[in-house]
Amino acid sequence: MDKKALLELSDGSKFELPILSGTTGSDVLNIKDLYRITGLFTYDPGFVSTASCSSAITFIDGDEGVLRYRGYDIADLAENNSFTAVIYLLLYGELPSSDQHKKFLLKLQELSKVSEQVINVIKAFPKTAHPMSILIACFASLSALYYERYGNNINNESLDFGVSAIAQVPAIVAMIYRHINDQKFINANSELSYSENFLRMMFGGAFDGDKSMFFAKALDKIFTLHADHEQNASTAAVRLVGSAGSNLFACLSAGVATLWGPAHGGANEAVINMLKEIEKSGDVDKFIEKAKDDKDPFKLVGFGHRVYKSYDPRARILKDACHEVLDQLEQDNKLLKIAKGLEEVALRDEYFVMRKLYPNVDFYSGIIMNAIDIPSSMFTPIFALARTTGWVTQWYEMINDGETKICRPRQLYVGK
Structure with a gap:
């Protein structure tokens, strides 16, 4: 039997509103037709009681302290899987087999080269710039490259666009770090893991082999734990910008800008x-x-x-x-x-x-x-590195969701 809620107004008029149930978690009161049938909007500052979309990516039960990606408990993922396996899980819905993982790693390597245009953008910033301001510009620059090739056509995109963003962001963040520290850029090493490679591109040979692997393992956990977190502020920003039909890299730039805030990624x-x-x-x-x-x-x-x-x-x-x-x-x-x-x-x-x-x-x-001697100014860019996977996954889910509409919140007008 379909669940319904009865809304009774002070004038005695009554309206039925459907209640939707997900696979787990709280039920949702469906108010998408509320204005049409009642002439009323809801008032929800910060959208703390509003579900803006349906999603099959991440589940959180805040009361019980539960976090799952695609149904997998976060503790199991962090302890028993590499970050690249978690990337695959978020993008494709299942943990990869050994063969699938190897092919995916090759794809990451193939798409990891950073263009000269983006490198020049990094070099154009003063050494005193905050790394997040540079990262915003890098994604904006990638959106320009994207637009030159594809224009505004987003209907037939494959996941390769998102994988290229995920593949390039470690090198971009490492280059930003080395730029503001007036150091030469270090090329990627295809023989290293995703996290080891990132450490090497940042610090070169500052750590020995054992310490590098150990620190990379810790970073892998940090990346996994930050990969996605349901409809947080930066993810909501990515979806909001994407709802207008903007390309992926423009949306990622918006995500970085939102993450920069001290109430969020900072x-x-x-x-x-x-x-x-x-x-x-x-x-x-x-x-x-x-x-x-x-x-x-x-x-x-x-x-x-x-x-x-x-x-x-x-x-x-x-x-x-x-x-x-x-x-x-x-x-x-x-x-x-x-x-x-x-x-x-x-x-x-x-x-x-x-x-x-x-x-x-x-x-x-x-x-x-x-x-690990990572300066605090680089913490948020590293957060963005990890969260790029979640943003990409959420963006692709959004553009393939038949219910997606351009975001248009309402207001309670209190002016003259």
Whole structure:
């Protein structure tokens, strides 16, 4: 039997609205005909109670701390699969066989060459530019190359366009890093894994073979955990721009611009800055009390999540990876000590427990990258590197969805 909700207005008029059920998760009240039948819009700032699309890619249960890609639990994927296998899963819907994985790796290698036009865009920026501003321009430049070849025709595109973006973004991010540090670019090495290759293109031979493989493994987990996250702000931006018929690379540029915000992808950079500020003061308790003072604008970065109302499952995975990296480096990391102290407080202090302000993925990812000597200004570009896979997957799903319409939110007008 079809589920329905009854809407009764103050004038006594009544309307039935259908309720839709997915394969799992919350049911959805279908209001797409609400204005037509009632003359009313809904009011939902931030779209916190609105499903903007149907999707078969990522599932989150924030109350239970569940994250799945294509039905696979994130912990299993992070522990037992490479990031390239996860890319394949998100793009094609299933984990690859050994043969499929080998062919996919070859495709990534074939499509990884960065054009001279994009390289020149990177070199045109001052060394003082934030890496995210350069990355936005790089994707915008790729959209220009795309347009020269295909114009506005997006009807018959294959996944190769998306795979080329995923293949090129590690080299682009590495080139941005080396540009702002006034270092020569390093070409890709086809014998290395996706994550090892990225580290080599960034740092050259700074790490020995064993450490490079170990750090690449940690980065692989970070990439996997950040690959997609349902309809977050940057993914919503990609879909919104794409709904107007814009090409993939233009949409990716919009995704990067959205991710740059400290409330979104910039959070792990903000975590390190906060930990350094606490370290400088030498008084962790003072910052805890400031965070608990509702009248004080200071908030602990890396605690709580818009979606997760229990422990962020990605944080649990990265917490262990964080200890492994620091043990490998034999470092007694002061920032980690502060982070652990903050976590212990958050897990037992009534103020944090009542508000479910648990450590999230940004809390540990920044510490790992800081330990590998990746500067905090590069954290968000690396996040974008990983999230490119999710953006590409979501964009392709959107353009092949028969229900897709140009996004046109309404407003509650309060002016003169």
